[in-house]
Amino acid sequence: MGGPASFRPKPGSIPDSPGVYRFKDGDGRVVYVGKAKNLRQRLNSYFADFAGLHQRTQTMLTTAAAVDWTVVGTEVEALQLEYSWIKEYDPRFNVKYRDDKSYPYLAVTMGEEFPRVQVLRGAKRKGTRYFGPYSHAWAIRETVDLLLRVFPIRSCSTGVFRRAEQIGRPCLLGYIDKCSAPCVGRVTPAEHRALAEDFCEFMAGNTARFIRRLEREMRQAAVEQEYERAARLRDDVQALQRALEKQAVVLGDTTDCDVVALAEDPLEAAVQVFYVRGGRIRGQRGWVVDKVGEVTPAELVEQFLLQMYGDAAAEALPREVLVPVLPPDAEAVSQLLCEHRGARVEIRVPRRGDKRSLMETVERNAAESLKQHKLKRASDLTTRSKALQEVADALGLDQAPLRIECYDVSHIQGTDVVASMVVFEDGLARKSEYRRFSVRSTEGDVASIHEVIARRFKRYLQERSETGELDADPGAEPGEGTEGIEGIEGIEGIEGIRPTGIDPETGKPRRFAYPPNLVVVDGGPAQAAAARRALDELGIDDVAVCGLAKRLEEVWLPGEDLPVILARSSEALYLLQRVRDEAHRFAITYHRAKRSKSVTESALDEVPGLGPARRQALIKHFGSVKRLREATAAQIREVPGIGPATAETIVSALKGQHP
Incomplete structure (x- = not known):
């Protein structure tokens, strides 16, 4: 070609x-x-x-x-x-949407002489009415069990039905009045079909008329002193009401809509749909899609609407479809759905009110669905092994990178610069090995990456030399490269953490100084080259380096003019992306905490007479500068070490600041 x-x-x-x-x-x-x-x-x-x-x-x-x-x-x-x-x-x-799980439907086989109610999964069958989908099959069975009191239609299999016909005796459900027993002729085919149609109408959302009818018959039976019949009708009404209570009321009784939400990352997207009929959530369904090509959220929505409703029955289309963003050709898509339904279908983005709140709920479900999908892939040992081997093959490594360290830098316009180091061993996050860095360099991300890599591996060489595994670097000062390194949240600094070799106090391996097989940096060729340069300066040549650029998900090797392009469906790309995203999350968390602390300290720095100890005592007592501003002088005097004069000074100084 x-x-x-x-x-x-x-x-x-x-x-x-x-x-x-x-x-x-x-x-x-x-x-x-x-x-x-x-x-x-x-x-x-x-x-x-x-x-x-x-x-x-x-x-x-x-x-x-x-x-x-x-x-x-x-x-x-x-x-x-x-x-x-x-x-x-x-x-x-x-784009191809695939179900993230097999969802059960409540089905009524209206194409049969004696319609049957059952729970079905998989492809839909002609002549069968479907309701749902539902999250759990047991939820459907509970609802059906309640409704069979009022609409006693057949729920048995064909074999059971034919056997009852042959012996002339119904099954247990016929004896306890949860089946009208058409198998033995208690009702005619027409009467049984009428029961099935009423059942379908109730499930479709037209519930009020059945409850009103039963209540009317109950009152009439009481007037005629048929108390046993009245009690049975009362129980039927309660059964219908309990069936309705199992479906949350979220919108007005006339609301008929589908609520669609997205959650995505550069490789995949998850879609969740809540089906609302008669103001109640009748079911939900989810899909996961591999983003093979360059696609925007609006294009994802358009493709989803076409694929979801393209083969659906006309009565399955709602009057309204709520989406997170309008498709590029919203009018054309709406017109196509209108023609398919034979009535108006409106596509819109909810901006406020109950529908916006429901959209946020569906968005949370979509995010959780994507998270669970990624965790399911990550938890599989075979998949992890395949991913590590694919990484080794793509980067030309001698063996699979069983320990991967990833570094990311976070800041806002060069202020409060921090970096993170996350560790994956055997394809799984090792959170006890995570570290955070306060970066001294102010020359940009490339210089920050160089500084962080240099400090981390200087510490590695120093600890090896202390155990006799490596001659000490004559040019290194004691403790050089360790300042500003912090452990995971809850561990202050790295004092006492000396993981090289065996710790004489605990007898456990010192894991922090284990060198990684692969260093991944968040960025392109410049960041990868900076990391490689830092390792070369320390004489470390047995650690591979690569950079993962966000925009195109390209893998860059130091000194190469072209990136390594991994297949979109490869487990290797998925693993590297997960490692990079975890480093980004960890860096962002630390950066926000540091920025918040800086803002707090800067507000109290302007108060005369306050040293570090008093500032810390005030923040510990009130929790935030905002609450401190709202406090009176008498309340501030309750803090140990704060006298009346100092309290008045604090009130005056903070009142003069903008909140």
Whole structure:
């Protein structure tokens, strides 16, 4: 293949009307399907500046060997054709949503002579009405058990039903009045179908009329002194009410909507949907998608709506779809859904009120779903082993990097500069080995990385020399490189932590001075080169170094002009990204704590007569400068070491400051 230039369409050959295009590889397989309002502008953007394209788009173009297109009349037709082609060809570079778990549905087989209620998973069947999905099968069974008192439809299997027909005796449910026993002719097929239709109508959200009807019959039975029948009807009403209580009321009774939320990282995205019918949450469902190409949240939403509702029954579409961000062609998508439903479907972003609160709840569920998905991958031993071996192969290491250290720098415009070191052993986080650094350099991230790597490995060499494993560096001062290093939260500094060899007091290995197999830095070629330079200056040549750049998820090796591109679906990239993200989180946490402390100290620095001990006592007593500002002089005098005059000085000084 000669690259994108070899199959670029001739100038003027592409129409400027709406349409759908396909990129194909050398074997004629469709690798990407897209739509455009203007085909000429969209396709020219792929070929005009190849170097300026996203790395994933470049990969798609180098994989492709041809492009063709189909002109349509409107944007809605383009959406329809794009969805059809994606279903038909399953292109490798298009977004694909997959369930993050198998969700159970409540199903009623209306296509059978005697409809049956059951819990089903997997593909939907023709002639069956579905309700849900639900998070747990047991929740459905509890609801069904309550509803069968009022709507005693069949719930047995075909084998049980036929056996009851043969022997002329119903099963246990028929005897306890939780089945109308059509198997032995207690009800006609028409009467049983009417019960099934009422059951479906209740599950669809039309609940009030059934409760009103039962209450009316209960009162009439009491008037006629049929107290046993009235008591049974009362129990039926309570059963329906308990079934309704199992579904949270979140919005008005007339609200009929689906709430869609996203949580994403550079590699994957999780989607959660809450189904609200009649103001109640009837079910939820989740998907996880690999972000193969460059895709925005708006594009994710558009692709999700098309894939989710493309094959859904018309009655499954709600009147309203709440999304975190509108799709790029919101009007066209809305029109397509309206045509499919046969009624209006509104797509909008909730800004305030109950719907916004519910959206935030769904967003939290999406974030948790993504977190659990990543933890599930990380906890698998086979997957971790594969990831480590893939890292070794990609970086040219002699063996899998069983210990990886990752470094990240955090600051705001060069102030309160800090760095973090996180440790992964055998592909798992070793939080007891985490360290934090107060960075002295103010020359930027590259200089900060050089300083932190140098300090960490100077300490490593020093501790080895103290145990006789290595001759001492004659140019190093005692303790050089250790200032400003802190352990995990709750450990002040590193005093007493001497992990080289065996600690004579505890008898445990000193783990901090174990050298890593691989050092990962958050950044590109400049940061990777700075880390390598720091190690070279210390004479350390047995530790590999790489940088992981956020924007394109490229892996940079020191001295290389081009990055190492790992496959988007590779476990190696997933592991390196997880290590980098953990270092970033740890650095941000430390930076925020340090910045908050700096702000507090600077506010009290301006108060005359206050030394470090008194400042610390005040903050410990009140908890924050804000609460200290609100305190009276009498309350401030309660702090040990603060007299009346000092208290008045503090009140005057803080009142004059802006909160």
